[in-house]
Amino acid sequence: MYNFDFARPDTLQDAQAALRADDAQALGGGQTLIPTLKQRLAAPAILVSLTAIPELKGICLADDGRLCIGGATTHATVAREAAAHYPALAQLAGNIGDPAVRNRGTIGGSLANNDPSACYPAAVLASGATVITDRQEVAADDYFQGMFATALGEGEIITEVRFPVPQAANYQKFVQPASRFALVGVFVARFAHGVRVAVTGASEGGVFRWHKAEAALGDDFRAEALGDLAVEADGMIGDLHGTPEYRAHLVRVLTGRAVTAAA
Amino acid sequence: MNITLRVNGESHDLDLDPRVSLLDALRHHLHLTGTKKGCDHGQCGACTVLLNGRRINACLTLACMHDGDDITTIEGIGADGLTPLQQAFIEHDGFQCGYCTPGQICSAVGMAEELRQGWPSHVTDDLTADPELTRDEIAERMSGNLCRCSCYPGIVNAIRQSLGEQA
Numbered sequence: 001m002y003n004f005d006f007a008r009p010d011t012l013q014d015a016q017a018a019l020r021a022d023d024a025q026a027l028g029g030g031q032t033l034i035p036t037l038k039q040r041l042a043a044p045a046i047l048v049s050l051t052a053i054p055e056l057k058g059i060c061l062a063d064d065g066r067l068c069i070g071g072a073t074t075h076a077t078v079a080r081e082a083a084a085h086y087p088a089l090a091q092l093a094g095n096i097g098d099p100a101v102r103n104r105g106t107i108g109g110s111l112a113n114n115d116p117s118a119c120y121p122a123a124v125l126a127s128g129a130t131v132i133t134d135r136q137e138v139a140a141d142d143y144f145q146g147m148f149a150t151a152l153g154e155g156e157i158i159t160e161v162r163f164p165v166p167q168a169a170n171y172q173k174f175v176q177p178a179s180r181f182a183l184v185g186v187f188v189a190r191f192a193h194g195v196r197v198a199v200t201g202a203s204e205g206g207v208f209r210w211h212k213a214e215a216a217l218g219d220d221f222r223a224e225a226l227g228d229l230a231v232e233a234d235g236m237i238g239d240l241h242g243t244p245e246y247r248a249h250l251v252r253v254l255t256g257r258a259v260t261a262a263a
Numbered sequence: 264m265n266i267t268l269r270v271n272g273e274s275h276d277l278d279l280d281p282r283v284s285l286l287d288a289l290r291h292h293l294h295l296t297g298t299k300k301g302c303d304h305g306q307c308g309a310c311t312v313l314l315n316g317r318r319i320n321a322c323l324t325l326a327c328m329h330d331g332d333d334i335t336t337i338e339g340i341g342a343d344g345l346t347p348l349q350q351a352f353i354e355h356d357g358f359q360c361g362y363c364t365p366g367q368i369c370s371a372v373g374m375a376e377e378l379r380q381g382w383p384s385h386v387t388d389d390l391t392a393d394p395e396l397t398r399d400e401i402a403e404r405m406s407g408n409l410c411r412c413s414c415y416p417g418i419v420n421a422i423r424q425s426l427g428e429q430a
Binding site for chain 1: 264280281282284303304305306308311314317318319320323324325327328330370373374377382383384385404406407408
């Protein structure tokens with residue numbers, strides 16, 4: 001690691017102040033950032049840990065029925081405490097990495113990083129959730145802006161994520177067995193006003209919505225309704241784990257499985 | 264940075280570079296070498312310790328993030344004689360070279376507490392009922408701890424036996 005200063009504020013105000021420094025970097029659970037620092041792929045001047053701020057942690061149900069999850073809430077907490085309100089989201093959280101990772105990794109950290117193979121972006125986009133920061137509220141459709149790119153500005157902190165709870169939902173992840181990241185993951189959410197389908201792990205542009213599938217499933221929420229719909233292999237990720245064509249095929253297969261499991 | 268770590272019930276005041284991982288703080292500064300460094304990237308689980316009772320990878324966290332926290336390492340488990348879990352690892356050949364064993368034991372202790380609190384896992388069918396301790400259930404719950412000697416059958420048997428004794 002390159003050298004850095006370290007701060008662990010216990011209020012949001014102190015965290016905001018610390019993050020105004022040049023080359024300051026927010027630190028969530030550190031399950032991605034710390035390996036990145038070890039490989040010297042990042043060189044912040046100061047790391048600002050967000051793990052000691054109580055107001056960033058926890059889960060609650062808002063008056064409008066939306067599920068609110070604090071930015072520094074761990075995957076393990078979501079897996080446990082969201083189960084009664086939004087089972088598909090809880091199951092997704094309970095299958096990220098492994099138990100030790102889930103005890104540290106946070107939803108805010110995952111969304112700020114926006115890894116193209118991370119699970120949470122699929123849930124946030126398919127749910128039409130709102131990402132709330134210390135400066136703004138961003139709709140999921142505007143938040144994800146490509147691989148590792150988001151609507152967050154310098155030093156901006158994700159304080160909360162608000163999920164509308166769908167009538168039915170399911171997440172299907174085809175696991176890359178060594179890393180347990182999604183080789184492809186598809187989150188399908190059915191609302192009264194329509195169906196949303198979000199795909200992670202597949203595209204070089206990061207998480208995306210499969211609009212054609214949404215339209216087909218909006219009329220008929222069965223896997224058969226997908227018919228011969230397919231996503232283009234062009235623009236899909238190709239690496240030693242799978243070709244773009246393979247990933248495009250998985251998108252179709254996993255969407256069908258998610259619909260069947262949700263229905 | 265000046266921090267205080269409470270390790271196995273004993274407080275330690277340390278002056279550490281912010282870059283020191285919790286794992287290196289334990290091994291190099293407190294000379295508690297029971298916690299092993301395998302991959303140092305959070306993939307193998309050899310460095311699993313308990314942080315305020317929850318299992319984590321000590322390599323994936325900085326010591327300075329844990330001022331005032333309670334850490335339990337393998338040195339703090341069975342210090343006054345082997346626990347039933349440790350005894351079961353011996354009876355069931357839950358190891359060969361033993362390098363992953365401290366992490367396996369710490370992880371299994373954390374897992375037992377998660378089970379006791381009714382946490383579901385990804386392979387639990389009914390999220391609201393108490394999970395059954397099937398082989399799949401334990402394999403999923405221990406999936407963060409790799410064993411290159413591949414002693415998984417022994418590890419699973421040892422954990423099942425120890426949980427059965429407690430249940």
